[in-house]
Amino acid sequence: MSKAPAVYILASRNKQVLYVGVTSQLVTRIWQHKNDIVSGFSQKYQVHNLVHYEQFDTIAVAIEREKQLKKWRRRWKDQLITDNNPQWLDLYDSLL
Structure with missing residues (x-):
């Protein structure tokens, strides 16, 4: 997992804002986002x-x-997330 290329979607706490990113080090990159190291x-x-x-x-x-x-519409992204993570749980801890 440490060097596997990945696309990820982050959501704000209230699910109003989404962010789509790509990385080759998912755990490290998400940690950076969570700790506001990525400006x-x-x-x-x-x-x-x-x-x-x-x-x-x-x-x-x-x-x-x-x-x-x-390029996807917001509702398509919402459906993708809901199909795989119905409660929109934070999956970060499952990566560790």
């Missing part, structure tokens, strides 16, 4: 809960998926 959107809007992630064999495929998800 920018996720820090400004307090988007810290990992509600969805997908792992891939290559970073190129992960980047393509990230681009696809970023």
